[in-house]
Amino acid sequence: MDKKELLACHERIKPYVHHTPVMSSSLINDQLGCSVFFKCENFQRAGAYKIRGATHAILHIPEGRRKKGVVTHSSGNFAQALSLAARSLGIPAHIVMPETAPSIKKAGVHTYGGTIYECAPTVEAREAMSAEIGQKTGATFLHPSNDDHVILGQGTAALELLFEHPGLNAIFCPVGGGGLIAGSALAAAYFGKDCAVLGGEPFEADDAYRSMLSGTIEGNDTVNTIADGLKTVLGDRNFPIIQAHVSKIVRVTEMEIVEAMRLVWERMKIIIEASSAVTLAALIRDVSDHPNHYKGKAIGIIISGGNVDLDKLPFQKLG
Amino acid sequence: MDKKELLACHERIKPYVHHTPVMSSSLINDQLGCSVFFKCENFQRAGAYKIRGATHAILHIPEGRRKKGVVTHSSGNFAQALSLAARSLGIPAHIVMPETAPSIKKAGVHTYGGTIYECAPTVEAREAMSAEIGQKTGATFLHPSNDDHVILGQGTAALELLFEHPGLNAIFCPVGGGGLIAGSALAAAYFGKDCAVLGGEPFEADDAYRSMLSGTIEGNDTVNTIADGLKTVLGDRNFPIIQAHVSKIVRVTEMEIVEAMRLVWERMKIIIEASSAVTLAALIRDVSDHPNHYKGKAIGIIISGGNVDLDKLPFQKLG
Numbered sequence: 001m002d003k004k005e006l007l008a009c010h011e012r013i014k015p016y017v018h019h020t021p022v023m024s025s026s027l028i029n030d031q032l033g034c035s036v037f038f039k040c041e042n043f044q045r046a047g048a049y050k051i052r053g054a055t056h057a058i059l060h061i062p063e064g065r066r067k068k069g070v071v072t073h074s075s076g077n078f079a080q081a082l083s084l085a086a087r088s089l090g091i092p093a094h095i096v097m098p099e100t101a102p103s104i105k106k107a108g109v110h111t112y113g114g115t116i117y118e119c120a121p122t123v124e125a126r127e128a129m130s131a132e133i134g135q136k137t138g139a140t141f142l143h144p145s146n147d148d149h150v151i152l153g154q155g156t157a158a159l160e161l162l163f164e165h166p167g168l169n170a171i172f173c174p175v176g177g178g179g180l181i182a183g184s185a186l187a188a189a190y191f192g193k194d195c196a197v198l199g200g201e202p203f204e205a206d207d208a209y210r211s212m213l214s215g216t217i218e219g220n221d222t223v224n225t226i227a228d229g230l231k232t233v234l235g236d237r238n239f240p241i242i243q244a245h246v247s248k249i250v251r252v253t254e255m256e257i258v259e260a261m262r263l264v265w266e267r268m269k270i271i272i273e274a275s276s277a278v279t280l281a282a283l284i285r286d287v288s289d290h291p292n293h294y295k296g297k298a299i300g301i302i303i304s305g306g307n308v309d310l311d312k313l314p315f316q317k318l319g
Numbered sequence: 320m321d322k323k324e325l326l327a328c329h330e331r332i333k334p335y336v337h338h339t340p341v342m343s344s345s346l347i348n349d350q351l352g353c354s355v356f357f358k359c360e361n362f363q364r365a366g367a368y369k370i371r372g373a374t375h376a377i378l379h380i381p382e383g384r385r386k387k388g389v390v391t392h393s394s395g396n397f398a399q400a401l402s403l404a405a406r407s408l409g410i411p412a413h414i415v416m417p418e419t420a421p422s423i424k425k426a427g428v429h430t431y432g433g434t435i436y437e438c439a440p441t442v443e444a445r446e447a448m449s450a451e452i453g454q455k456t457g458a459t460f461l462h463p464s465n466d467d468h469v470i471l472g473q474g475t476a477a478l479e480l481l482f483e484h485p486g487l488n489a490i491f492c493p494v495g496g497g498g499l500i501a502g503s504a505l506a507a508a509y510f511g512k513d514c515a516v517l518g519g520e521p522f523e524a525d526d527a528y529r530s531m532l533s534g535t536i537e538g539n540d541t542v543n544t545i546a547d548g549l550k551t552v553l554g555d556r557n558f559p560i561i562q563a564h565v566s567k568i569v570r571v572t573e574m575e576i577v578e579a580m581r582l583v584w585e586r587m588k589i590i591i592e593a594s595s596a597v598t599l600a601a602l603i604r605d606v607s608d609h610p611n612h613y614k615g616k617a618i619g620i621i622i623s624g625g626n627v628d629l630d631k632l633p634f635q636k637l638g
Contacts, residue, residue, distance in 0.1 A: 021340070042588045262629060269361045269625035271588040306588035310581060315629040 001152055001241075003190040009152040010159055013055045016088050018044050020157070022164055025268050028280075032287045034297045036280075037168070038264075039161040042272050042306025046112060049157050049304050050081035050144070053179055056153030057142045058082075058089055066091055068138035073119075073126035075101040076229055077305050078144035083114025094139050096129045098122075104309050145177025146235025155183025161300045162191045171300040172279045175199035175208040175242075175249060176230040180304060182238035185245035195300075199242075199249040200282030202226075202257065207233045208242070209249040226254055226314055229275035229304065250282035257281050258314045264303075271306045274314070279303070320471055320560075322509040328471040329478055332374045335407050339363050339476070341483055344587050347599075351606045353613045355599075356487070357583075358480040361591050361625025365431060368476050368623050369400035369463070372498055375472030376461045377401075377408055385410055387457035392438075392445035394420040395548055396624050397463035402433025413458050415448045417441075423628050464496025465554025474502025480619045481510045490619040491598045494518035494527040494561075494568060495549040499623060501557035504564035514619075518561075518568040519601030521545075521576060526552045527561070528568040545573055545633055548594035548623065569601035576600050577633045583622075590625045593633070598622070 023038045041049035058070060069092035072082050079095045086093035093114040097106060098121035109116055117133060119125040134141050143150065157180075158171055171188055173181040181199050188195040201208050204225035210218040217239055223231040234242065252260075261277035264270060279301050287294045342357045360368035377389060388411035391401050398414045405412035412433040416425060417440035428435055436452060438444040453460050462469065476499075477490055490507055492500040500518050507514040520527050523544035529537040536558055542550040553561065571579075580596035583589060598620050606613045 047588060265590055265629060269366060269590040271584055271590060310584060310632070310634040313629070313632065313634075315632075 001148055001186060006152055006155055006159060006186060006190060009056050010156045012059055013052055013153060013156065016055045016085065017052050019160060020044050022161060023268060023270065027267050028263065032284065032294065033291065034287065034294045034299050036283070037161065037165050037298065037300050038268070039157055039300060039302050040270065041157055042270060042276065042303050044305070046077070046080045046084045047305050047307040048077035048081060049154055049180060049302070050077045051085050052156050053150035053153030053183070054078065054082040054085040054142070055088070057147055057149040058085055058091070060149045061140050065138070065140060068140070069094060070142050071096070071130050071133045071137070071139040072142050072144060073097070073130045074144050075105055077307055079105065079114065080108040080112050080307070082142065083109050083112035087113040092139070094133045094137065096126050096133065098126065102309065108307070143235070145179030145232065146237045148237055150179050151183045151238055151241070152186070153183065154180045155187040157302055158184035158187035158300070159191060161302070162187060162195070165298060165300065166191070166193065167298055168192060168195050168300045169297040170196040170198055171302065172198050172200055172283050173302045174227070174230055174275050174279045174304050175201045176275065177232040178208065178234040178238035178242055180302065181246060182241040184302060185241055189245050196247045197245055198282065198286070199246055200279040201249050201251050202230060202278060203251045203253055205231050206251050209251055211239065212243065212246070212249055226257055227275040227278050229273065230278060250286050252278055252281040252285055256285060260284060262315060271308060272303050273305050273308050276303045276305055320467055320505060325471055325474055325478060325505060325509060328375050329475045331378055332371055332472060332475065335374045335404065336371050337363050338479060341480060342587060342589065346586050347582065351603065351613065352610065353606065353616045353618050355602070356480065356484050356617065356619050357587070358476055358619060358621050359589065360476050361589060361595065361622050363624070365396070365399045365403045366624050366626040367396035367400060368473055368499060368621070369396045370404050371475050372466070372469035372472030372502070373397065373401040373404040373461070374407070376466055376468040377404055377410070379468045380459050384457070384459060387459070388413060389461050390415065390449050390452045390456070390458040391461050391463060392416070392449045393463050394424055396626055398424065398433065399427040399431055399626070401461065402428050402431035406432040411458070413452045413456065415445050415452065417445065421628065427626070462554070464498030464551065465556045467556055469498050470502045470557055470560070471505070472502065473499045474506040476621055477503035477506035477619070478510060480621070481506060481514070484617060484619065485510070485512065486617055487511060487514050487619045488616040489515040489517055490621065491517050491519055491602050492621045493546070493549055493594050493598045493623050494520045495594065496551040497527065497553040497557035497561055499621065500565060501560040503621060504560055508564050515566045516564055517601065517605070518565055519598040520568050520570050521549060521597060522570045522572055524550050525570050528570055530558065531562065531565070531568055545576055546594040546597050548592065549597060569605050571597055571600040571604055575604060579603060581634055590627060591622050592624050592627050595622045595624055
């Protein structure tokens with residue numbers, strides 16, 4: 001996964017993904033005392049950055065095998081992204097989802113042409129059914145975050161952000177399965193000028209924070225967080241990259257997540273999901289802890305997605 | 320209000336307003352069978368197009384008098400816009416608001432530096448207090464929609480849209496007090512190529528629809544609509560322009576407004592207020608009534624604003 005491969009990945013997926021805009025808010029800049037550049041992957045196809053990695057991973061499957069399709073287990077944005085990427089490339093996508101997955105997520109997969117297979121809501125059941133589908137159909141299994149091609153693909157959002165704003169002093173990413181932050185860390189290492197990479201994570205699912213401390217991949221006993229995209233744990237492909245290149249994981253409370261989400265919705269008029277708000281919340285907390293460190297700096301934030309259930313918004317609970 | 324004046328207005332307000340982006344959605348285009356270009360004034364300063372007209376009107380007050388400030392009565396976006404425009408130009412803004420106005424609206428005016436004066440919730444009380452403040456302070460009264468300079472200013476959103484997409488076949492605007500649609504109609508008449516202008520209005524506040532039929536300015540007995548920016552009635556400055564240049568007012572139900580709002584929030588990931596959703600709802604209804612008329616056409620939509628109260632969203636009621 002060197003510099004050349006990241007650039008080649010970007011060129012290769014370009015026809016299949018949006019080049020998303022970078023937005024800013026003078027109010028947020030004034031409030032934080034630094035310039036914040038939001039890379040808006042909520043405007044990406046299927047509403048999240050995941051299509052970048054999904055497309056890149058599919059393109060790396062040799063053509064004969066590629067025709068037989070792809071299979072994954074995911075209840076979130078990767079399921080929708082893989083379905084849409086597969087459709088764009090003319091191949092079938094088999095999506096294993098727990099029978100308990102919200103109907104809105106199933107509808108999303110259905111919209112983008114994926115075939116849903118329901119299974120019991122356990123990791124074992126998901127893995128068994130994915131393997132079975134792979135054997136039956138010849139479809140290639142793709143992991144949402146622990147795959148080199150996926151990691152490189154996810155890194156292209158930060159790459160585009162750095163092309164537009166080469167002087168960024170830091171980039172903040174949410175940390176779920178680790179694909180986005182690992183890819184962003186590679187992009188910053190290769191194309192940034194002393195550009196630090198920091199992660200945002202809920203206190204309620206702080207496995208990456210603890211993994212960085214212990215040096216081994218840690219799990220979560222409970223995941224009582226509104227940031228439903230960040231409940232997953234790191235993998236052996238992305239963790240070493242994160243260890244090498246990510247300077248800090250900043251943890252935030254559920255209240256801080258909802259407040260950051262409200263700030264963006266109200267002031268920037270864009271819809272971001274809770275998992276994306278974690279990243280701004282982490283920046284706000286770190287600026288509050290180290291104000292001098294951020295004064296006048298240029299900070300990038302990857303807004304990872306905008307897929308929310310409008311029937312279940314968190315704002316009223318605060319009021 | 321000729322072509323030259325509209326261009327001069329645009330040049331004059333440029334330093335004080337955002338050039339907002341134009342967005343589109345392939346899903347909405349596929350659904351409607353035409354290409355829809357959304358002019359995103361929800362990203363405008365103070366969250367709505369109103370700052371365009373407010374700024375232009377202030378700039379036309381002779382300098383000696385301008386210093387004494389401006390006064391208006393408004394409980395909506397114009398109050399915030401005038402406050403911000405006045406602050407940008409270094410003069411005071413006096414805003415008369417009914418004591419019943421939601422605290423979120425008062426907070427908005429306060430944020431942008433306007434001084435709030437509370438009065439009884441009647442038109443007479445608002446007008447009396449505005450006149451009194453004008454006499455006491457020397458502030459110039461500005462009407463939110465029935466003022467030539469305001470009308471020209473509001474027309475610059477459609478002007479920018481036409482500069483980017485000169486081949487538009489039609490532009491849809493919401494119709495409240497009539498300033499936006501009158502200004503847009505002038506822009507389309509001067510810079511469009513056979514570009515029709517259509518209005519969107521709630522059935523529950525269809526004064527403009529009835530005014531077009533009767534040929535005189537009609538009022539509303541009741542205004543039970545979620546589109547709180549469209550409860551006002553036309554004025555003698557903008558009505559003749561609307562009569563001359565607007566081809567049709569399309570009325571929509573409250574359910575259609577909420578569905579259009581949900582469509583934009585879910586698919587485009589941008590926050591638009593109900594008054595803006597009226598415009599898309601009107602297009603959807605007119606396409607449904609006259610599908611052949613719209614096939615393959617290029618349609619502009621002015622998204623007028625994005626100021627919503629996140630504690631009072633309409634989506635759950637539908638579910």
